[in-house]
Amino acid sequence: MHKKNTAVILCAAVALLILACAGLYPRSALVSSPAYASEPSGTTGRFPAFTLPVPKSDAERTYLGLSGTGTFSTTQIKAQVLIVEAFGAFCPHCHHVAPYMNQVYAAIEGRPDLKGRVKIIGVGMRSSPFEVNVFREKFHVPFPLFADKDMSIEKLLSIDTTPTFIGVKAREDGSQERFYFRRGFFEDASQFLSEIVRLSGIAQEAK
Amino acid sequence: MNRQNRLRGFLVCLVGMVIALTAAATVHGQGADFKKNIFPVGKLKPTDSILRVKAGEKAPNFSLPAVDGGRVSLSQYLGKKNVVLSFVPAAWTPVCSDQWPGYQIAKDLFDKNNAILIGITVDNIPTLYSWTRQMSSEKLWFPVASDFYPHGAVASTYGVLRSDGTAERALFVVDKKGIIRYIDVHNINERPPLEDLMHALEEVNKQ
Numbered sequence: 001m002h003k004k005n006t007a008v009i010l011c012a013a014v015a016l017l018i019l020a021c022a023g024l025y026p027r028s029a030l031v032s033s034p035a036y037a038s039e040p041s042g043t044t045g046r047f048p049a050f051t052l053p054v055p056k057s058d059a060e061r062t063y064l065g066l067s068g069t070g071t072f073s074t075t076q077i078k079a080q081v082l083i084v085e086a087f088g089a090f091c092p093h094c095h096h097v098a099p100y101m102n103q104v105y106a107a108i109e110g111r112p113d114l115k116g117r118v119k120i121i122g123v124g125m126r127s128s129p130f131e132v133n134v135f136r137e138k139f140h141v142p143f144p145l146f147a148d149k150d151m152s153i154e155k156l157l158s159i160d161t162t163p164t165f166i167g168v169k170a171r172e173d174g175s176q177e178r179f180y181f182r183r184g185f186f187e188d189a190s191q192f193l194s195e196i197v198r199l200s201g202i203a204q205e206a207k
Numbered sequence: 208m209n210r211q212n213r214l215r216g217f218l219v220c221l222v223g224m225v226i227a228l229t230a231a232a233t234v235h236g237q238g239a240d241f242k243k244n245i246f247p248v249g250k251l252k253p254t255d256s257i258l259r260v261k262a263g264e265k266a267p268n269f270s271l272p273a274v275d276g277g278r279v280s281l282s283q284y285l286g287k288k289n290v291v292l293s294f295v296p297a298a299w300t301p302v303c304s305d306q307w308p309g310y311q312i313a314k315d316l317f318d319k320n321n322a323i324l325i326g327i328t329v330d331n332i333p334t335l336y337s338w339t340r341q342m343s344s345e346k347l348w349f350p351v352a353s354d355f356y357p358h359g360a361v362a363s364t365y366g367v368l369r370s371d372g373t374a375e376r377a378l379f380v381v382d383k384k385g386i387i388r389y390i391d392v393h394n395i396n397e398r399p400p401l402e403d404l405m406h407a408l409e410e411v412n413k414q
Contacts (some may be wrong), residue, residue: 130405
């Protein structure tokens with residue numbers, strides 16, 4: 001009888017120990033990886049313009065408000081707010097966030113107050129056009145993607161991890177201002193879009 | 208009565224354990240810490256070994272333990288598939304941690320070229336298990352083999368074992384007849400462009 005009670009107590013103790021250990025894991029994970037979990041930062045500043053090749057697809061050219069061939073400057077993109085995703089075609093976190101970014105795109109296109117005013121482009125850090133295309137097809141990415149094989153845009157935008165999301169707002173003088181900078185993936189598309197909308201101030205302007 | 212109490216006690220701690228283990232599993236299932244766990248190796252000597260095989264020669268056969276259990280050998284694909292051998296230097300290092308996730312999303316291209324991929328490193332199975340598990344939310348479609356013991360024996364046979372005991376970042380394409388058709392001992396600091404490998408496979412399939 002006594003023995004049996006001890007067994008029950010022991011069993012409960014083991015269960016408690018496991019619970020305690022499980023409780024410790026998430027805390028240590030959060031403390032040690034602030035930069036990669038999901039961390040928006042509101043750093044603002046000038047957004048340096050860069051050039052990209054005009055997309056071959058008619059739909060993408062229309063989306064960006066471009067015509068012709070050759071190259072274009074990011075300042076020419078027809079948008080009040082531009083979301084730039086710096087991704088890596090081969091990066092697992094970018095694979096992870098891809099469906100959520102597609103949700104963000106769909107949400108924008110589905111909102112009359114945002115459609116045509118908020119646009120998205122992706123730039124593939126250290127990725128060749130071929131690799132960017134593999135990424136596009138695998139994840140059915142609906143917005144234009146570009147390659148940055150020679151790392152020039154990576155350097156210009158000071159990208160040190162992928163994915164990084166940059167929110168850019170058009171100024172009246174034609175230059176662009178960065179109002180949002182986030183390192184790491186997210187899993188809540190509507191929260192991400194709300195942040196973009198709120199920090200850009202685009203919602204107020206519409207009223 | 209006593210018996211009932213004991214039974215109840217057991218059930219309570221059983222439920223407790225299940226909850227605790229589930230919590231622990233959920234935490235471990237997340238890959239949010241993948242990047243912070245990557246060891247910064249810095250810039251390395253581009254290549255550090257002398258090839259012992261040539262294109263046009265028969266590829267030396269091997270049989271290595273695979274992460275999924277069992278063994279993987281080159282000869283098992285003889286007459287069935289083209290084989291891409293992807294040696295990467297070591298688990299948990301920067302470039303390698305992006306290379307296989309890229310192959311993971313390019314399965315269609317390998318299929319189209321009637322090719323299988325075998326990933327090989329000189330790490331042991333438990334290390335490879337932890338590392339590859341964080342590369343994708345889905346199971347890797349290709350086998351990953353451990354050339355750990357005797358250390359780097361296969362890498363050494365092919366002449367891609369570096370002087371520090373890691374392997375080169377090397378790609379070999381072996382056709383269905385077991386003949387080496389393409390070798391790229393790549394600069395260890397850079398990821399081989401996917402299009403180069405796909406082009407090599409297309410060439411193999413032409414004949």
